[in-house]
Amino acid sequence: MPIIDVKALVKTFPGPVEAVRGIDLDVVQGTIFGLLGPNGAGKSSTVRILATLSQPTAGRAFVAGHDVVGDSDGIRRAIGYVAQASSVDVHLTGTENLYLQGRLFGLGGRDLAQRVETLLQLFDLEDAASRRTKGWSGGMKRRLDLAMGLIHKPKILFLDEPSSGLDPESRSVMWREVKRLSDEEGMTIFLTTHYLEEADRLADQVAIIDKGLIVARGTPSGLKDGLNGDLVSLTFSGKTDTADASTRLRALAMIDTVTVSGQRVDVRTKDGARSIPAIVGALSGLDLQDVAMSRPSLDDVYLSVTGKQFALANAEGHEGAGGRKGAAA
Amino acid sequence: MKMMRDLCVLTMRLLVHNFRMPVFVIMSIVQPIIWLALFGPLFGKVTSLGGFETESYVNFLVPGLAMMAALFGSAYAGMSLLMDSDRGILDRFLATPVSRMALIGAYVAQSGVIVALQATTIILVGLLMGAGMDGGFSGYLVVLFAAFMLGSAFGALSNALALIVPRHDAIIAVMNFVILPLVFLSSMMMATDALPPWIGTIATINPVDWAVRMARGAYFGESWGGVVQYGALLTGFSAVCVMMAVRAFGRFMAKA
C-alpha cells in the first residue's frame, strides 16, 4: 500500500478559486516524490492538505495510513513539514529554535541535545547557532527550516520548495541530504519544486501539476522517453543545400522527423548516439560543420504536456496563457 | 500531562520574546511609576469626597492601577498570534502533534503572566511611595490572581479577535474602543460611592469593575466576602472568554 495515497482530491477556496481540481497521487514508502509545476499550480495547496494544515473540499487523502480528515494526529506524529516560506522564530537563537521544535514532539534530555548538535553540524549552522536568528541570512534560515523539519526523524518529510532561497552550494548540500535520507534512512520525501533540474536529480517519481490538474506522471527518465527521442542538430556551411540534406536524412529508417531552419537541420531519433554514424555517412560530400546531440529534458516534457515553456509559465503565473505554441502532447 | 507540558514550552517561548525586548522591560517598570506619580497628585483631593477606603489617593489607586496594567497589558495579546501566523510559525506548530489547547492557551497564559508581573511592579512602586498594604501577603496574592484572571480574559478576547479578523489595525481599533469605557465605567479611579449612580449601576456588570473590587478588597484586607464573590464572577468571565478563543481557533482551523 502506498504511504501517501490521494484520490480525486479537490481544494476550492472562497472566490471561488479552484486550486486543486481532482488529483490522484500515490507515493511508495522510502522513495522521493517530486510535484512539479508553475506558480499557482496547486502545489502548496496539496501539500498543506497532506500536512493536515488545510481541509480538502472533496476527495480523500491518506498519509502513513491515516485519513487527513479525522485522523490528523496520527499523521502529525509521522511527518515533518517544511513550508514554502521560512518559519524560523527570529527572537530565538538557532539552537533554541531546534530545541523548541523537538519538545513539541515530546523529545528532551540527551537525545534531543545530540540531535540538535547533529543537525546544526549537518546544515553548517554551528557557528551561528547561539546567535538570534533575526540577524541570519535568508539561506541560513532556510537551512534551519530544513533542520527543524528533521528534528524528530519523521517517517515522511514534506518539503515545499526546499531550494527556494538557497545558493548553489547550499542547494547541493540539501540535495545530498535528501538523497541520503531516502537511501540510508528509508525516509519518504514529498517535495514540490519549480526546478526541473531538481525533480530530475532527486525524484524517483514525478508528477507535473498545472492549474490544479496532474498533466503527466512517471519516472523522470520514463517521461523523457515518452517524447520523440533524442535531438540531433546538424549545422551546415552557407553554400550547402539543406534541402538535399533533408531529403537524404528522410531516407534513413531510424529518423523520425526532420526540421530545417536556415543552415540548421534538426533530426529526432530514438537513439541519437547510435544514429550519428549513419547520419554523418548519409551526408557525405556536404559541408557539415557541427553536430550536436541533446537528450530530452524534463523541460521538453513540460513543454509537451502544458504547451508552454516552463520558465515562461512560471513568469506569468497561474493566469498566464502566453507561449502556447509548442508541441502538442 | 502532555497538554500542560506543551503549554509551558509554548508560554515560555512567548515570555522569552517579551524579555528580549529591552523596550518592553523598561516600559513595564517606568509605566506604573508614571501612572502613580501622575494620577496620585492629579486627583489627590478626591478622597475628601468620602467613600474611599483610605485617606491617601495613591494608596487607593494601587490595586486599581494594577488592574489597569492587566487590561492594557493583555488587550493587544492577539498581536503575538497574528505575528506568528504571518511568519508561518503557527503553521509550523500546527503540523506537529502539539496540543491545540496548549497552542492557543499559550497566548492567553502569556498575557496572564505578564500582567501579574506588572501588577507586582505597581504594588512595589506603591509601597515605595508610602502606600500601605493592609491585606498583607495574602492580599497581594489575591491581587495577582485578579490581574491574572483579567489578563487572561482580555488576552483571550484579543486572540479570538485576531483569529476572526486577522489584521493588526483591527485589533488596535476594537480594543481601544472597548477598553477605555470599561475603565471609566468602573471604580478603578474613583470610589464606588463617589461615582454617579448610573455609572455605579453599569459597573455592576463590568468585569473590569469586578477585578478592581476583588483586588481592592484584598489589598485593603477588608471585604473578603466581596473578594470571593467578585473572584467567582471574574473567573466565570475569564472562562467564557477562553472558551470563545478556543472556538474561534476551531473555526480558524476549519476554514484553512
Ligand SMILES: Nc1ncnc2c1ncn2[C@@H]1O[C@H](COP(=O)(O)OP(=O)(O)OP(=O)(O)O)[C@@H](O)[C@H]1O
Ligand atoms: N488561502 C487561500 N485563499 C484563497 N486562494 C488561495 C489560498 N491559497 C492558495 N490560493 C490560490 O490557489 C491557487 C494555488 O495556489 P498554491 O499556493 O497551491 O500554488 P503553488 O503551486 O504552490 O504556487 P507557487 O509555486 O507560487 O508556490 C492560486 O491561485 C492561489 O491564489
Ligand SMILES: [Mg+2]
Ligand atoms: Mg507554493
